[in-house]
Amino acid sequence: MNIRLLSISLLLPLIPSLLPAQTLNPEKLLQPPTDTWPTYNGDYSGRRYSTLTQINSSNIGSLSLAWMHRIGVGEQRGAASEIKSTPLLVDGVLYFTIPDHLWAVNARTGEEIWHFDWVDHGGHLTGQRGVGMYGSWLYFLTPDGWFISFEAKDGKVRWKIQVADAKLQYFTTMAPLVIRDHVIVGVGGDAMDVPGYLESRDPKTGALQWRWNTEPQVGEPGAETWPNAGAMGHGGGMTWLPGTYDPELNLLYWGTGNPNPVYAGQGRKGANLWTCSIVALNPDTGKLVWYFQGSPHDTHDWDEVETPVLFDAVIKGQKRKLLAQAARNGYFFVLDRTNGKNIVSAPFVGVNWSKGVDDSGQPIPNVAKEPKTDGALMNIDGGGGTNWNPPSFNPDTGLFYVNANYGYSITYLTDTDAKPEGYGGSARTIWSQAALEALDYKTGKIRWSHFFPSKGSGRAGILTTAGKLLFSGDPSSNLIAWDPETGKILWHFGLSSPVSNGPITYTLDGKQYLVVGAGDTLYAFKLIK
Amino acid sequence: MNYARRISISVVLFLAVSLLPLGAQTAGTTAAKSKETAAEQPPPKGKAARADKTAIFLGLGAAPDAAASDRGAKLFSANCAFCHGAKATGGEGPDLVRSALVLHDEKADLIGPVVHNGRPDKGMPSFSSFTEAQLYDLAEFLHMRIYLAANRGTYQVQDVVTGDPKAGEAYFNGAGRCKMCHSPSGDLAHVAAKYQPADLQAAFLYPASVTGFGPTAKRHEEQVTVTLPSGQSVSGVLKRQDDFNISMVDSSGQYHSWPRNSVKVVIKDPLAGHRNLLDQYTDADMHNLLAYLVTLK
Numbered sequence: 140m141n142i143r144l145l146s147i148s149l150l151l152p153l154i155p156s157l158l159p160a161q162t163l164n165p166e167k168l169l170q171p172p173t174d175t176w177p178t179y180n181g182d183y184s185g186r187r188y189s190t191l192t193q194i195n196s197s198n199i200g201s202l203s204l205a206w207m208h209r210i211g212v213g214e215q216r217g218a219a220s221e222i223k224s225t226p227l228l229v230d231g232v233l234y235f236t237i238p239d240h241l242w243a244v245n246a247r248t249g250e251e252i253w254h255f256d257w258v259d260h261g262g263h264l265t266g267q268r269g270v271g272m273y274g275s276w277l278y279f280l281t282p283d284g285w286f287i288s289f290e291a292k293d294g295k296v297r298w299k300i301q302v303a304d305a306k307l308q309y310f311t312t313m314a315p316l317v318i319r320d321h322v323i324v325g326v327g328g329d330a331m332d333v334p335g336y337l338e339s340r341d342p343k344t345g346a347l348q349w350r351w352n353t354e355p356q357v358g359e360p361g362a363e364t365w366p367n368a369g370a371m372g373h374g375g376g377m378t379w380l381p382g383t384y385d386p387e388l389n390l391l392y393w394g395t396g397n398p399n400p401v402y403a404g405q406g407r408k409g410a411n412l413w414t415c416s417i418v419a420l421n422p423d424t425g426k427l428v429w430y431f432q433g434s435p436h437d438t439h440d441w442d443e444v445e446t447p448v449l450f451d452a453v454i455k456g457q458k459r460k461l462l463a464q465a466a467r468n469g470y471f472f473v474l475d476r477t478n479g480k481n482i483v484s485a486p487f488v489g490v491n492w493s494k495g496v497d498d499s500g501q502p503i504p505n506v507a508k509e510p511k512t513d514g515a516l517m518n519i520d521g522g523g524g525t526n527w528n529p530p531s532f533n534p535d536t537g538l539f540y541v542n543a544n545y546g547y548s549i550t551y552l553t554d555t556d557a558k559p560e561g562y563g564g565s566a567r568t569i570w571s572q573a574a575l576e577a578l579d580y581k582t583g584k585i586r587w588s589h590f591f592p593s594k595g596s597g598r599a600g601i602l603t604t605a606g607k608l609l610f611s612g613d614p615s616s617n618l619i620a621w622d623p624e625t626g627k628i629l630w631h632f633g634l635s636s637p638v639s640n641g642p643i644t645y646t647l648d649g650k651q652y653l654v655v656g657a658g659d660t661l662y663a664f665k666l667i668k
Numbered sequence: 669m670n671y672a673r674r675i676s677i678s679v680v681l682f683l684a685v686s687l688l689p690l691g692a693q694t695a696g697t698t699a700a701k702s703k704e705t706a707a708e709q710p711p712p713k714g715k716a717a718r719a720d721k722t723a724i725f726l727g728l729g730a731a732p733d734a735a736a737s738d739r740g741a742k743l744f745s746a747n748c749a750f751c752h753g754a755k756a757t758g759g760e761g762p763d764l765v766r767s768a769l770v771l772h773d774e775k776a777d778l779i780g781p782v783v784h785n786g787r788p789d790k791g792m793p794s795f796s797s798f799t800e801a802q803l804y805d806l807a808e809f810l811h812m813r814i815y816l817a818a819n820r821g822t823y824q825v826q827d828v829v830t831g832d833p834k835a836g837e838a839y840f841n842g843a844g845r846c847k848m849c850h851s852p853s854g855d856l857a858h859v860a861a862k863y864q865p866a867d868l869q870a871a872f873l874y875p876a877s878v879t880g881f882g883p884t885a886k887r888h889e890e891q892v893t894v895t896l897p898s899g900q901s902v903s904g905v906l907k908r909q910d911d912f913n914i915s916m917v918d919s920s921g922q923y924h925s926w927p928r929n930s931v932k933v934v935i936k937d938p939l940a941g942h943r944n945l946l947d948q949y950t951d952a953d954m955h956n957l958l959a960y961l962v963t964l965k
Binding site: 216217218261263264265282283305306307308330331369373511512513516518547551553554555558560562564565568569593615617619628 | 755817870943949
């Protein structure tokens, strides 16, 4: 390098527009997200907590719309298109998705830089959570099981590999999680009784590094929780939401979905490991280190994929490495993430599917409330106490926040065969009530809750910040800022649809932005100055 | 955590919920739901429409040829069921509903050669006399078996009328206090002639859960009285409310809206009785009450 070039390169940091663009520094994945939102949850912890304070509880009244970006895709297979993905923000560019589509837009203006449109051949269009990034490459999953890598700068496809077979009713929706030289990829699919798995793939080539199966093989530990190899080999347990990672312990945490057939458990007697569990894996080998099963022998579609949120906090005077999850089955779990030992199990909505918890903190299913041909009345929403929508943990308040659904539902068994197939039953929600809840990690007690007067389910993600703010949405299309300590509403803004993703925040050009997806539109906010 | 404490938490939760202003919510069965959005999708009208919509959403492709499937069922029963089971879910031979080969098959392109040639190494004989048309029918039968398992929009709730009608009548007139608002010869006369038992079950539990539920549909509407700072009050049917605004339509059909923090709002939910009973029913109460209501032909 000659002197002249050297002097130019020394000047580069002062001239943002000349920086080599659209490259993620891997160090950013290990830091609190500020000028970058480099992974689905912002960082590996899953807390969705930002240290930024420019937008705060004293100036929130000046928060205003900076730009909107409407995707203009229209209906997808008869359903309105909806942004459920959490955008990544790297070098001033936002990358976000819906099923079959990936966009790069300018984070200052919402201007589209490029757009990728995939023609699928099957698979479910239930949602798309976003992309993963490694250096200058992006990773995206299609409904029909294709794992595609892109050049971030122009959206050029580097390669594509099929990682799940849509003909077997697998589909893929999750945001790939990048950990060092691993891209972790999970799958969905429970229409046709296929086994779940989680894979690690090479960021350069997409080649398989390891695969962890959510069911054991014959003769392995855990196989005793299934009646036979056939049930175990078709046992479900999908891995459809991104997990979290502790770099110090080098443990990858993941939630697994419900067993199959979903509502008909008569052909799979036993606890059905490792479905409906939180598992800790070695990210270099895919070996299981520990597990905690929140819904043994599930018959209610209680996917336990909800984000396992990692934080260090004090329990009975001792600083502990913790993992907390508000599970779809209505229980809030706090575990010691070094070994999976349970610390707290407490319901945050009605949980009459269980008879309480045992000494290990594991809920005990209530056989009387398993699906029945003539119906069993459940005091929980048919879709569960919460769902995939991201929660948040705020270290300033010590509270875990979740959008919960109270409800009543009837659950039916429709396939009474000794060897049932598919869902084998259904749940019919008859009444529901959405609420934002703040849970005390030490006890699981509800510190405060906000019951929405609006009708409809709560499906918004949550973001908390050091600016003493909690951002989320209500079922009637309001984006709302709360005081995370007290639950008092401080600000709101009416959108065209309910918040449908996890909001993010970042600093760009010295300004703090808040970005949220609602229906077919991405909205960016900043302070009016 | 001990059990008593858990119970007390549950009680607190229920109290918190039951003190809320209550609202109607329509939700389909999860038969037609997406994996994560049980309550968000309105149920399509009619069973066939629901099945088609679910198939499209799940990416299942076109429904198999029903006539061919019926012909194939006979062929299967006569030739294949002995080893593969009456429902093709396996016996001595493998489960064909979950078979990767069958799932990948298109119009017998993969199934045909296996049937024709057999699998001598695994003990399956060849069925070389099957015609192309018969292979197609056989394949359509297997694809129909898969379709009916994978498409939860086709699932049918079975017999839900299992309770004791006498006990249900006693509950109606006694513990349930249903007779305070309803009469078997009045608003509920012939209700069982108009609704399928499963819908009737959902409807008595929470009437607004069944779209357009007849006898009492008008009565689902929440009545709201808004008192303005001037002291003037306006009553009407609640249209929409959130934490910030409320809107209603008064008896003359006039629409009104106010910021929530500028007015006093009192909402009367005509379904509060139904909501409160949800906390009290045993499953036996639910089944008995339905058994009684289905006698109201």
